[in-house]
Amino acid sequence: MTPSQRAYCDVALAINQSRNMFVALSLGLAGSSTPKSAPRYRVVPESGEFFHIVDTGTGKVKGFRREHNDACAFARKLEQESLP
Known part of the structure; x- marks a missing residue:
């Protein structure tokens, strides 16, 4: 060169x-x-009236709430409980 x-x-x-x-x-x-790892639980709107809390690993519904804020709070609670 x-x-x-x-x-x-x-x-x-x-x-x-x-x-x-x-x-x-x-x-x-x-x-x-x-970056943090992806959240384990995701809030998904279903049928226009309810919000499902879905486990992203299995795809199973772990609960549901009528209000979005309540669903997010429940997802955060599940996330805290699942930490080692």
Whole structure:
């Protein structure tokens, strides 16, 4: 590799690294911690009137509530109970 080719590669590498850092900073990825694992229980609207709390691992319904906030609270309770 000639010196001019080497210089071109060095500049191209620096520009690429700079672009990657800019993208990471603009997306808020630089310096962030690793993402949490996905929640085990998910609240799913069913039949327009109820919200089911579904275990994402098995797909089974663990409960249901009429109000969305109540369903989310129940899902959080189940999540806390399932932690080791």
